[in-house]
Amino acid sequence: MSDRAPGIGGDLPVTSNPSRWNSDVMQRRVARRYASERRFRRIGLFAVALSAGFLAFLLLSMVINGARGFTQTEIKLTVNFPSIAAGVTPAALSAKGGDEALSGLDLEGLAASEATAAYGENGAALLSDGAWLTLRDAIKSDPTLITRKGEMWVPASVEIDAAAKGRGDTANTRLVAQLKTNGQIKTGLNKTFFTSSDSTDPTVVGIWGAFKGTLLTMLVTALLAFPVGTLAALYLEEYAPRNRWTDLIEVSINNLAAVPSIIFGLLGLAVFLNFFHMPRSAPIVGGLTLALMTMPVIVIASRNAIKAVPPSIRDGALAMGASPVQVVFHHVLPLAMPGILTGTIIGMARALGETAPLIMIGMRAFISSPPTSFTEPATVLPVQIFLWSDEVSSGFVEKTSAAIIVLLVFLMTMNATAIYLRNHFERRW
Amino acid sequence: MASHKMSARDVNVFYGEKQAIRNVSIDVDKENVTAFIGPSGCGKSTFLRTLNRMNDTVVGCRTEGRIELDGEDIYASEMDVVLLRARVGMVFQKPNPFPKSIYENIAYGPRIHGLAENKSAMDHVVETSLHRAGLWNEVKDRLQESGTALSGGQQQRLCIARAIAVDPEVILMDEPCSALDPIATAKIEELITELRGRFAIVIVTHNMQQAARVSQRTAFFHLGELVEYGATADIFTNPTQTRTQDYITGRYG
Ligand SMILES: Nc1ncnc2c1ncn2[C@@H]1O[C@H](COP(=O)(O)OP(=O)(O)OP(=O)(O)O)[C@@H](O)[C@H]1O
Numbered sequence: 091m092s093d094r095a096p097g098i099g100g101d102l103p104v105t106s107n108p109s110r111w112n113s114d115v116m117q118r119r120v121a122r123r124y125a126s127e128r129r130f131r132r133i134g135l136f137a138v139a140l141s142a143g144f145l146a147f148l149l150l151s152m153v154i155n156g157a158r159g160f161t162q163t164e165i166k167l168t169v170n171f172p173s174i175a176a177g178v179t180p181a182a183l184s185a186k187g188g189d190e191a192l193s194g195l196d197l198e199g200l201a202a203s204e205a206t207a208a209y210g211e212n213g214a215a216l217l218s219d220g221a222w223l224t225l226r227d228a229i230k231s232d233p234t235l236i237t238r239k240g241e242m243w244v245p246a247s248v249e250i251d252a253a254a255k256g257r258g259d260t261a262n263t264r265l266v267a268q269l270k271t272n273g274q275i276k277t278g279l280n281k282t283f284f285t286s287s288d289s290t291d292p293t294v295v296g297i298w299g300a301f302k303g304t305l306l307t308m309l310v311t312a313l314l315a316f317p318v319g320t321l322a323a324l325y326l327e328e329y330a331p332r333n334r335w336t337d338l339i340e341v342s343i344n345n346l347a348a349v350p351s352i353i354f355g356l357l358g359l360a361v362f363l364n365f366f367h368m369p370r371s372a373p374i375v376g377g378l379t380l381a382l383m384t385m386p387v388i389v390i391a392s393r394n395a396i397k398a399v400p401p402s403i404r405d406g407a408l409a410m411g412a413s414p415v416q417v418v419f420h421h422v423l424p425l426a427m428p429g430i431l432t433g434t435i436i437g438m439a440r441a442l443g444e445t446a447p448l449i450m451i452g453m454r455a456f457i458s459s460p461p462t463s464f465t466e467p468a469t470v471l472p473v474q475i476f477l478w479s480d481e482v483s484s485g486f487v488e489k490t491s492a493a494i495i496v497l498l499v500f501l502m503t504m505n506a507t508a509i510y511l512r513n514h515f516e517r518r519w
Numbered sequence: 520m521a522s523h524k525m526s527a528r529d530v531n532v533f534y535g536e537k538q539a540i541r542n543v544s545i546d547v548d549k550e551n552v553t554a555f556i557g558p559s560g561c562g563k564s565t566f567l568r569t570l571n572r573m574n575d576t577v578v579g580c581r582t583e584g585r586i587e588l589d590g591e592d593i594y595a596s597e598m599d600v601v602l603l604r605a606r607v608g609m610v611f612q613k614p615n616p617f618p619k620s621i622y623e624n625i626a627y628g629p630r631i632h633g634l635a636e637n638k639s640a641m642d643h644v645v646e647t648s649l650h651r652a653g654l655w656n657e658v659k660d661r662l663q664e665s666g667t668a669l670s671g672g673q674q675q676r677l678c679i680a681r682a683i684a685v686d687p688e689v690i691l692m693d694e695p696c697s698a699l700d701p702i703a704t705a706k707i708e709e710l711i712t713e714l715r716g717r718f719a720i721v722i723v724t725h726n727m728q729q730a731a732r733v734s735q736r737t738a739f740f741h742l743g744e745l746v747e748y749g750a751t752a753d754i755f756t757n758p759t760q761t762r763t764q765d766y767i768t769g770r771y772g
C-alpha cells in the first residue's frame with residue numbers, strides 16, 4: 091500500500107496542455123465520425139431496400155400467376171335432361187333417397203353427347219372431366235330441371251381454359267376465338283374455386299376444403315397454445331421457486347422452440363395417433379401437434395413480456411393489499427399482453443405455414459369434401475399447395491399460385507387481428 | 520403520552536447471509552409522524568418494509584423478531600398479509616402510479632377490498648381521497664386521463680391519494696419527495712401535516728429539514744442499528760449519541 095492519498099489523478103500524470111478542439115487532428119476525427127455514420131445509414135437503407143424488393147418480387151409474381159387461378163373458362167351447353175330421366179320425377183329427386191336416384195342418372199354421358207351434338211366430333215374434349223358435376227348441382231338445387239331442356243355454363247377443359255387465357259396452342263386458340271364470336275364461351279370468376287375441395291381435375295378443384303381445414307386446425311392451435319403458453323409463462327415468472335428444476339424447465343423450453351417442426355410431427359404421430367388413437371388426418375390432431383410446436387415460442391415471448399413489467403407496478407399493487415393473483419391479472423397480464431400477443435403472432439404465423447408435421451400425421455391425404463368437424467379428415471392450405479405443386483397437369487400451376495394467395499391473405503388477416511388486439515391493449519396508456 | 524400503533528422488538532433482517540438490520544426495537548405512535556433518518560445503505564428502507572411485510576416479496580430476505588400492529592403479531596401465521604397491507608399502506612420513493620386512468624388508480628384499492636358498494640360511493644371515495652391528497656383541483660376535469668401523464672409531484676400525490684383511499688391505519692413513506700422539486704415537496708409536506716392524527720405516519724427521509732418540519736419523533740439508523748430514537752426536537756438540538764450528532768451536523772453521510 092502506498093501512503094499517497096487515493097484521489098482523482100493521484101496516480102495519473104496530469105497533462106498540462108488542454109484538449110485543442112480546433113486542431114486538425116480533432117477536425118479529421120469529427121469528419122471520420124460523420125463519414126462512418128453516413129456509411130452505416132446507407133448500408134441500413136440498402137438492407138431495407140433489398141428485403142422490400144424481394145417481398146415485392148414475391149408478391150408480384152404470385153399475384154400475376156395466381157390471378158388466373160381465380161378465373162375459369164366456361165362453355166355454353168344446352169342440355170336435354172328428359173332424354174336420360176327414364177321415369178325419374180322431380181318429386182322422387184327431392185324426396186328421401188333422391189341422391190341415389192340422382193347418381194343413377196348418366197349425367198356424364200349426357201354432357202358428352204350434348205357437347206358432341208353442339209360442337210361436333212371433338213365437342214366432348216372441350217369440356218372439363220368434371221363438367222357433369224355442374225349438371226348434378228343444377229338438378230340438386232332445382233329438381234324440376236329434369237323435366238325440361240336447360241341452358242347451362244359448364245367448365246371448359248384445361249386446354250381450352252389455357253387458350254382462353256391466352257396461353258394455349260394455335261389450334262385451341264383458333265377454336266376459342268370461334269366460340270367467342272358465337273358467344274358460346276366466357277371466362278369469369280371461378281366460384282367453384284372458393285366453394286369446392288380437392289379434385290383430380292384442375293378445372294373443378296377448390297380451396298374451400300383446405301381453407302376450412304386450416305381454420306379448424308388454427309382454432310385448435312390458438313385455443314390451446316395461447317392460454318397454456320401464457321399461463322405457463324405466468325407460473326414460471328411469478329410463482330415457480332427459483333431452483334434447479336425451474337432452470338431445467340427453462341432450458342428445455344428454449345430448446346423445444348428450436349426443434350425442427352417435423353420432429354413435432356413424429357411426436358404427434360406417436361402420441362396422438364398411436365397412443366391415444368385419435369382420428370388420422372383430423373384438424374384436432376393437427377391443431378394439437380401445431381400447438382405443441384407453437385407453445386414454446388409463446389412461453390418465451392410471454393416470459394420476456396412479463397419480465398419487462400416494471401417491478402414498481404407490482405410493488406405498488408402489493409402494497410395496496412392486492413393478492414398475488416390480483417397483481418397478476420389486474421396489472422402484470424394487461425401490461426404484458428402486447429408482448430404476449432407479438433409472440434403469439436410469430437408462433438401462429440409459423441404454425442400456419444407448417445407442412446412437415448401435418449404430413450406426418452396424415453393430413454396430406456386426398457380429401458375431396460370439406461371437413462364438417464374437428465375429427466373429420468382434412469387438409470390445410472400449405473399442404474394443399476404442396477400437393478398441387480406436385481401435380482403433373484398444367485392446370486394446377488395457376489391453382490397453386492391462387493392457393494398461395496389465399497394462404498397469404500389468411501396469414502395477413504390473422505396477423506391483422508392480433509395486431510389490432512395488441513394496439514388495443516397498448517392504446518390504453 | 521401518545522399511544523403506540525406499531526411496535527417492533529429485537530428485529531433482525533437478513534438478505535441471504537448479510538444482516539441488514541440488527542436488533543432494532545422501536546414504537547410507532549398513533550398520532551405522530553415518525554421520521555427515519557440515517558446514511559444511505561443503513562437499512563431505513565429495509566426496516567420500513569418489514570412493517571407491512573413487503574420484504575416477503577424479496578427473494579432471500581428473512582426477518583426475525585416481533586412486530587406488532589395494535590398488539591397483534593404481524594408475522595404470525597394467522598396474519599393475512601393482504602389485509603395487513605390494506606391496513607398499513609405504503610408510498611414509494613419513485614412515484615409508481617398504475618398505467619390506468621387517474622380514477623382507476625384511486626378506485627383500485629377500494630374495489631379489491633370491496634369498500635364501495637356502488638358507482639356513486641366509489642366516486643365519493645375517489646373525490647375525497649384526491650381532496651385529501653391536495654390533488655383534486657388539478658385533476659378534477661381529467662379523471663379519465665392516464666395517471667402516468669401527470670407530473671412527478673402530481674404522480675406522487677396520486678400515489679398518496681391511492682394509499683389513503685383504502686383508509687389504512689398506518690402510512691409508510693419511503694423518501695416520498697426525493698424526486699420532487701421544492702414546490703411539490705412543500706405540498707407533500709403540507710399534506711403529511713394534514714394527514715397527521717388521522718393515520719400513523721412513518722417517513723424515511725434524507726432531508727434533515729424535512730424531518731424537522733414534518734415529524735414529531737425521529738429515529739436515527741446507522742449500519743443496520745437504531746442508534747437513537749426520541750422526540751424530533753431533542754434529536755436535532757440535543758442528541759445523546761455522538762454518531763447522531765455527527766450525522767445531523769453533516770460530518771458524515
Ligand atoms: N434486495 C436486496 N438484496 C440484498 N441486499 C439488499 C437488498 N436491499 C437492500 N440490501 C442491502 O441492505 C442494506 C440496507 O439497504 P436499504 O435499502 O434498507 O438502505 P437505506 O437506508 O434505505 O438506503 P438509502 O437511503 O440509500 O435508500 C444495504 O447494505 C443494501 O445493500
Ligand SMILES: [Mg+2]
Pocket residue numbers: 563564565693
Ligand atoms: Mg432506501
